[in-house]
Amino acid sequence: MSFTLLAQSTIGGVLLGGIYGLLALGLSLSWGLLRLVNLSHFALAFLAAYVGYGLGTRFGWPIWMSGLAILPAFFLIGIALHAVFVRFKVGEFASMLVTFGLTVLIESFIQWVWSADYLKYETGYTQDTLRLGSLYIPLLELVAFGFAVALALGAWLGLNRTMLGKALRAAAQDGPVAAAFGINAAGLSYLLAGLCAASAGVAGVFIALTSTLAPSQIEAWIGVIFAVVIIGGLANPLGALAAGVLVGVSEAVTMALVNPAWAPLVAFSILIALLLWKPRWL
């Protein structure tokens, strides 16, 4: 076991953690602030990934252009979905089941359009890396990590430092009372739902660039990301990112030290350990 290998896998883990944090962000906010557990967040991210792939391979769009198209589209999808939740007064549990169903629907749709085969989105810059001494840093994943940090910081500042964010948190704690103080809780919740879906779109674009796509992969992410959301604390953007990095690093180090096949176990072992330990933020 060389130092280089350990450092290299730690870097890989941190960067993977960025993607985890990116995916966990929207989930954590909608769960914590809207009391909606959106299982279809992953399916939406993969839908964005496939759309980005489709636009790139079929029409030759550069990825930033696909991204710019995906963002507003997903913002609207989020709002439409939230309208359904509001119309039927969907609670925490029902939201899980409805979005569970939606996940399967989206998965079927993806399979119908793009088939169940594995796809890899190759671009000219997919393999670009930075060299740091004897260590390599994949450029795309570094950019993804940058986005994850920027979004997490932005969300944190937005929630804690702006009137809008404070209003959102107040509305989440007690909607009717917040409304009595003149907060437009309904409008805010639509905004947040749209933003969460848009963040799934951002995550999806990076998933398209950095990993292999297959509809069955949707389910593979559910477990890990929920572990990250819970470890990070609900509605805590920075916590979600930190938890993502923690899980990512522990997975990568396990892969390097033990055996790649055991990596999925790590996130859940951390989760179970935390449940036993019961820290205050959980």
Place this chain on the structure above:
Amino acid sequence: MALIEKSARVALPAAMLLLVLLPFTGIADFYLSYLYVVCFWAALATSWGILSGYTGYWSFGHAAFFGAGVYTTATLCGKFGVPFLLTVPLAAAVAALLAVVIGLVVFRNKGLRGEFFALLTLSVTFVLAAIISNTSIDGGAGIYLSKVALPQIAPSVSGSIYLMGLLLAATALLVSRQILRSRLGEGLLAIHDDEDVAEVKGVPALRYKLIAFAVSSAIAGAAGSIQAVYVGYVTVGETFSVTVPLYVVLMSILGGARHWAGPAIGATLITVAQSLVVGGGHAELGRAVVALLLIVVILTIPQGIAPRLLRLFSRRGAEPQGTGVQQLRLVDTKSDEAAIVGGKVILECRAVAKSFGGIRALRGVDLRVNEGEILALVGPNGSGKSTLINMISGHFRLTAGRIELDGAVISGLPPHEIARCGVARTYQIPRLFDNMTVFENVRLCAGFSGAGKETPDDAARRWLAFIGLSEKADLLPPALNLHQRKFLEFARALAAQPRLLLLDEVLCGLTPPEVDQAVAMIRKIRAGGTTIIFVEHLMRAVVALADRIAVLDQGTLLALGPPRETMQDPRVISAYLGTPHAA
């Protein structure tokens, strides 16, 4: 009703006999396999309902327990040649053991709400799948079971598997029905509505949840065991897919998760519907249709089909539970004075302290309450009155100090054990079991207090009559007004036949005539020998009822004594009205 029951009693065994004889009629194997699939899903969905439907702790990890069963049989039977029938109970045991271990981890964490449970069970599925495919149990290649010898209980293999499936489904339904009609079921339904209150009323929530989890998983494990030989070749991907939890949850919701027959009804409907949709090889389309159905069902009929069906059938003649109460001895009324202040201490609080983070809600309160006494707990808002009630009933743990009931330490005991020692309480804002009828609400409290000389049903009728809610016995609590809800809260506490009754602002929000009625009632209860501590802001009632008043201020005991003198104490006046008034 009677007619329906009688015809059901004949029809059910007849239908069962028909189903059992089916393989011997020379029917084509195709149909037997099809019926097996229906039985399989009915058993699996019913087993899910035993924990998740009744308690509301929704498991998304049913595949884990089902899969534990599949791989127990696949390993023992396929690799080591253990006779199949022997592996079925083993599969059930392995699944149940897994459930108990997970339950011990998850259920112990009080702050862990239902949705965490759902996700955690889902996580367990992934962990288990990873372990099985990475170790020699499966190794990633799958296990063949096609050469396994099956017991010849029917002319064909399909017939034998069908009969086993039928037996399992029937067993699952029977178990689920028995549980629902027992104390266990009553407790599980109460946990669903309000777990904290269920604990305070004497339901051993942790134990009940573990039992339900183990039974539910054992049936799922047995189903997995039979399914393993039915499919003949098991893989990790198929076994631990999300299809199992998705279908099981959908079936239960469609049928009605709170009814024993609901999941099985849903399972039958979905399986049949799916076979109609999927005529050919469009499995993916079938999945999408089922997913769409799930969404529509949850949005439009959250209660499920079974309750509606049953309401249709039992519209006629269901007799209300509360009737037939005409002549009941309400309370043994000793003369008012006889009971007062016998001098024997029933409750003793010693230096009781409680901190919430940095806030010290109680800073060492010493208080002795005599048997048969009515003690009023008064003080400004935030002085720690409700906190003290919550400490005595076991709702909160003490930060320091101790509480004794009749000389035995009760602080530190779980709430349900404190309840069984004879402590009952009401909540300031009524916390009723909203999905149980008024009658069932009271009966549960009578049954779980462990004090009854009479049956819980009798006790429930008596106390509903006492508070004048017999007419409403069959309604659900949300149909009551505030006054009735408060009185129902009262009846629940009384039905426990407590030695010590804690009343948290029962009078607040009532009209003056209702207050008079309540005051009279509290007098009657004390006349029956019950010691009462009540928190109250309404001074008229405090002076009318209390033998002594304890005044709390900022978490300390400020004054204690007879009502009038205590209320004129300058320190008490200044605590209530500010210092200038005391001068």
